[in-house]
Ligand code: KG4
């Protein structure tokens with residue numbers, strides 16, 4: 193079995209995955225959303241301190257599995273520096289104490305493998321990653337073979353939901369709050385769809401965020417209507433760019449959405465429509481594995497364990513931001 197740790201942002205999570213069967217035998221996540229809510233976003237130092245309490249608490253519950261462990265996996269990139277450090281400290285301590293190899297896992301790869309928890313992989317796949325930190329389209333062939341086809345120029349999709357929620361004083365994380373409020377609202381504000389005229393496959397949410405700010409200042413729309421109109425435009429921006437990508441011939445056999453914002457049911461429904469129109473197989477993670485969790489880190493680690501992708505604890509380092517080489521379309 194592999195014990196995997198995730199602490200790249202505000203979720204302290206540890207999982208144990210059986211290597212041979214990929215079965216998730218233990219999974220626990222302690223969310224810090226409540227603690228950060230009053231600040232309208234994650235406060236890194238606070239998140240770091242909360243991890244130091246939560247992670248050892250979960251490790252305690254994992255003790256019965258210790259004799260069966262073959263490796264320790266941990267998210268090392270990308271994420272918040274001060275929170276990644278907490279997870280890696282616990283991982284190093286366990287690896288040294290139990291004399292086990294360490295596996296260093298990329299968080300974005302984790303999101304991709306959230307699709308395959310307790311399942312076999314389905315590659316190649318075109319993947320839309322929509323989280324708090326990223327909005328990207330990736331062409332994935334295997335656990336270590338992928339191209340980035342498109343990225344955001346500024347904010348990510350999840351971040352735009354968080355910022356709109358903050359402007360409306362609704363708390364954090366904004367995604368689920370805005371989605372719920374939007375159900376009671378009407379789409380009656382014609383927000384401009386970002387980069388509508390551009391043929392480039394890239395994303396941008398900062399202009400839409402500013403348009404929402406101006407609508408709030410007008411003081412004549414309800415929070416429900418602002419939420420509904422914003423959500424509709426934010427999602428339409430995604431689907432419009434996807435259609436442009438498909439027109440360039442990138443119609444995949446498997447198409448997937450992953451990341452925190454892939455829990456959005458309106459987005460899922462829009463993609464269902466696209467799947468019917470373009471005749472592809474649509475994959476998404478179970479709702480509980482959309483946002484950050486250690487089960488997805490454990491699932492990648494199974495592949496890495498098979499490839500003996502181990503790292504010495506002295507070489508294990510955290511990388512808060514990574515710049516991938518972008519493939520131009
Ligand atoms: O993947 P995740 O847990 O963390 C990162 O890797 O960033 O994603 C968190 C993001 C937050 O910005 C949150 O507001 C967004 O996912 N999110 C949603 C929904 N649920 C979570 N965005 C839109 N609709 C949702 N239902």
Ligand code: ZN
Nearest residue numbers: 303323483484
């Ligand atoms: Zn994430």
